[in-house]
Amino acid sequence: MQASTERTSFPVSSLLDGSVTDFDLFLSVKGEDILYAAPGYCWTRDETTRLLAHGWNDFRVDAVQASLVQMYLQLARLPLVEKDQAPARRINSLQDLAASFTQCLYSGEVSVAAVHFGQKIAKGIVDCLMENQASVKEISALMDHDQYTFYHSARVAVFATAMSISMGVTDEKHLQRIATGGLFHDVGKKDVPLDVINKPGALDQAEWQKMRSHPSQGHDALKAAGLSLETMEIVLHHHERMNGSGYPHGLQQSGIMTEVQIAAVADIYDALTSSRSYQKRKSRYEALDFMKHKLLGTDISPTAFRGLVAALT
Numbered sequence: 001m002q003a004s005t006e007r008t009s010f011p012v013s014s015l016l017d018g019s020v021t022d023f024d025l026f027l028s029v030k031g032e033d034i035l036y037a038a039p040g041y042c043w044t045r046d047e048t049t050r051l052l053a054h055g056w057n058d059f060r061v062d063a064v065q066a067s068l069v070q071m072y073l074q075l076a077r078l079p080l081v082e083k084d085q086a087p088a089r090r091i092n093s094l095q096d097l098a099a100s101f102t103q104c105l106y107s108g109e110v111s112v113a114a115v116h117f118g119q120k121i122a123k124g125i126v127d128c129l130m131e132n133q134a135s136v137k138e139i140s141a142l143m144d145h146d147q148y149t150f151y152h153s154a155r156v157a158v159f160a161t162a163m164s165i166s167m168g169v170t171d172e173k174h175l176q177r178i179a180t181g182g183l184f185h186d187v188g189k190k191d192v193p194l195d196v197i198n199k200p201g202a203l204d205q206a207e208w209q210k211m212r213s214h215p216s217q218g219h220d221a222l223k224a225a226g227l228s229l230e231t232m233e234i235v236l237h238h239h240e241r242m243n244g245s246g247y248p249h250g251l252q253q254s255g256i257m258t259e260v261q262i263a264a265v266a267d268i269y270d271a272l273t274s275s276r277s278y279q280k281r282k283s284r285y286e287a288l289d290f291m292k293h294k295l296l297g298t299d300i301s302p303t304a305f306r307g308l309v310a311a312l313t
């Protein structure tokens with residue numbers, strides 16, 4: 001049975017330092033494929049350098065795992081963000097990287113490698129904001145509405161992290177869990193057609209139903225990824241509202257985890273300050289004013305809102 005398995009080659013040089021592969025990698029030895037790395041294997045530059053030095057240029061991978069391989073290779077081609085860039089520049093590079101990452105996620109499978117890659121971006125965002133919290137102000141919300149879909153998650157990750165820092169969260173791991181939640185919060189939208197996401201007019205019932213299912217679908221897609229409770233709660237409950245008018249569960253007040261309340265405020269703020277096919281963007285002041293007068297106390301948490309104001313002003 002082993003002999004009949006269809007396999008293709010996979011270049012060793014495309015393995016990223018610190019990345020995790022979620023498919024089987026075989027070495028071809030005297031015509032026989034020997035399993036070298038099972039799913040979950042973590043790669044170091046030292047190991048790939050050693051393999052290449054010994055003339056092992058290619059692994060063999062199963063054709064049935066092609067979608068996982070494809071996702072890994074797409075991610076491996078994304079540009080790295082240099083750590084020596086100043087925070088103000090780095091935050092924009094991270095935003096671009098996160099947008100390309102989200103685009104990959106929307107076109108493929110939410111694989112373990114993809115989740116791992118996302119967590120590295122989240123770590124980059126936290127490192128950057130811990131170094132210079134004011135760099136949150138450098139990220140740009142100005143772009144057309146098609147781009148919005150991909151950039152939105154990056155900005156929610158950045159805003160939610162900056163808000164948490166200004167609310168007194170200092171634990172790096174805790175911040176990374178929040179940033180990861182921001183990055184993945186809308187991943188369930190990958191199965192909603194872009195023309196529905198960007199539809200200028202009102203959604204019909206079927207479209208609205210599809211849109212409303214994105215928190216649960218995202219949560220389902222990430223279930224096996226071993227993410228933290230805070231991250232998973234952000235994905236599942238970022239559309240809950242303080243007065244119980246949100247979805248999917250109509251949670252209220254303290255029933256909504258603080259981290260989720262923060263992400264929800266970041267999510268709303270970014271939607272208001274972005275240009276969408278159905279809405280002109282609001283300035284920072286207009287958005288904060290709108291949130292204060294229309295949403296505070298009903299939809300959004302006053303504490304999280306104060307965190308947003310403190311992070312942005």
Ligand SMILES: [Fe+2]
Pocket residue numbers: 185186214238239
């Ligand atoms: Fe959402």
Ligand SMILES: [Fe+2]
Pocket residue numbers: 152156185186267
């Ligand atoms: Fe969102």
